[in-house]
Amino acid sequence: MITLSRTLGAPTIDRRIYGQFAEHLGRCIYEGVWVGESSDIPHRNGLRTDVIDALRQIRVPLVRWPGGCFADEYHWLKGVGPDRQPMVNTHWGGVVESNEFGTHEYFELLNQLDAEAYINGNVGSGTVAEMQDWIEYMTLDSTSPMAELRKRHGREQPWKLEFFGVGNESWGCGGNMLPLHYANQYRQFQTYVRRYGEHPISKIACGANADDYEWTETLMARAVEHMDGLSLHYYTLPTADWDRKGSALDFSDFEWHETLRQARRMDEMVTRHSRIMDRHDPTGRVGLIVDEWGTWYDVDEGTDPGFLYQQNTLRDAAVAAITLNIFHxxxxxxxxxxxxxxxxxxxxxxxxxxxxxxxxxxxxxxDLYTDHQDAEYVDVPIGALGADVDATASYKDGAYTVSLTNTALDREAKAGFALPAAVTDVLRAQVLGGTSATAHNTFDTPDAVVLSDIAVSVSGDEVTLTLPPHSVATVRVAVAE
Incomplete structure (x- = not known):
């Protein structure tokens, strides 16, 4: 049993921690979200309605686009207007990119999701002028050439662009730059990401690959005053070997635990990068933006290696929960x-x-974590509920939300927490579990792994429950004021 209580000055869990990433890669854009106006698949303005409805359910706060590696070979003018210009997607499968989905379609996606914009600009193969023109095209309300071009393409008013990334993975696919060179490039390019309207654009600098702390040190020392955020990329590989990452479905008990151990490395990386940022930005103005994270396995057998398609099991659910807890x-x-x-x-x-x-x-x-969005962080010490249980908590609108992950493969975990006042109502008590850690959904059995109710016991200000093996649960309770 642990006691949960609010702390004066506790940070807010930014809803943008639950942001999504949609790159022109494999079937993410085409078929994934975009089917076009002539498709037999139900859609609204070319965007498939089943996917949009599902994403709205989890309250997607923003979407990063168009990449990824694709961003640094993307030339935005090819993807606007009636005469789109195809290109070859050299990073991902060498397929022809039709550019049917471009700037206008992206903002329509955001409109249907009620989400914010996070666009990555092309530094690797683009020019300052090209980036400047794109910013004008999207955000300038005037009679300038770019604003007039946008209007001719059917959009009278400028869009609201909340976040703009100046390049992506500039240490790798975005140009193979050294940190000082990119810092100088960033300073130059960001100058032309101008604010034209009443809404500011938050500028995101390309940050480190995993534990490259020298990169963070250099960027913060050379360009901190010109950035609003610094990115970080880290992927969870069960083997830590990029040549043999392991199977998404066929994994041993050892690989389950090793995958979770690799996921927990995120905490050390965020801690150490944050310490460097603290030295150069003691007020905490610049945000750490973990704009690529997740599990990465060998692609599913029989699929295009360049499309990065993999299945998703309860192991991935545990990684997601553990990682989100770290961000909290x-x-x-x-x-x-x-x-x-x-x-x-x-x-x-x-x-x-x-x-x-x-x-x-x-x-x-x-879905289980939606009530943590924009909630006040409530501290749960690591290991407080036992070695097998990873937990996080928050407070919002008179209720506490507690999410718990049982990482044990073969045993239940009992958990309990006490609150500052008596519980007046159980608003949510759901669990995600399955018969085995490899449980997953298929197109023949799409509901094999879904949320179900979990029993909780309430006595005054105390709540207890029993978590099944390899499961994630959320309990949300209202308390007396």
Whole structure:
């Protein structure tokens, strides 16, 4: 039994921690969210309604686009207007990118999701002028050439652009730059990400690959005054070997625990990058933006290696919960995160097969965690509920939300927590579990892993429950004021 209580000055868990990432990669955009105006799949303005409805259910706060590696070979003018210009997607499968889905379609996606914009600009193969023109096209309300071009393409008013990333993985696929070179490039390019309207654009600098602390040190020392956020990328590989990452479905007990151990490395990385940021930004103005994270396995057998399609089990659900808990604990610095990726790629929320769609165990974790969005962080010490239970808590609207993960494969875990006042109502008590850790949804059995009710016992200010093996649960209770 642990006691939960609010702390004066506790940070808010930014809803943007639950952001999504949609890259022009495999079937994420085409078929995943975009089917076009002539499709037989039910859609609204070309966006498939089943996927949109599912994403609205988990309150997607923002979507990062168009990449990823694709961002640094994307030339936005090819994706606007009636005459789209195809290109080759050299990073992901060498397929022809039609550019049918471009700036206007992206903002329509955001409109249907009621989500914010996070666009990554092209530094690797683009120019300052190209980036400047894109910002004008999207946000300038005037008679300038770019604003007039937008109007000719059917959009009279400018869009609201909340976040703009100046390049992506500039240490790798975005240009293979050294940190000082990118810092200088960032300073130059960000100058032309101008604010034209009443809404500011938060500028995100490309941050480190995993534990590259030298990169963070250099960027913060050279460009901190020009950035609003600094990104971080880290993927969970069971083997820590990029050549043999392991199977998404066929894994041993050892691989289950090793995957969770690798996921927990996120805490050390966020801690150490944050310490560097604290030295250069003691007021905490600059956010740490973990805009690529998630599990990465060998692609499913028989699928295109360049499409990064993998299945999603309760192991992925546990990784998602553990990682989100880490972001909660660092809510004073982590202001946004974007899981990779939204549909049909890596640790996806949703998988599609033509007109069929299913939600994954990871999707259901995001559903379980919706009440943590923009809630006040409540501290749960690591290990307080036992070695097998990873937990997080928050407070909002007169209620406490507690999410718990039982990482044990073969035994239940009893958990209990006491609150500052008597419980007046149990608002939510749900669990995600299955018959085995490899349980997953398929298009023939799309509801094999879904949320179900879990029994809780309430006595005054105390709540107790029993978690099944390899499960994630959320309990939300209202308390007397």
């Amino acid at each position: 604990r660092h809510a004073d610095r982590v202001r946004m995160a974007n899981i990779a990726q939204m549909v049909n790629v890596l640790q996806a929320m949703i998988l599609t097969d033509g007109g069929r769609m299913l939600t994954t165990p990871t999707y259901h974790v995001f």
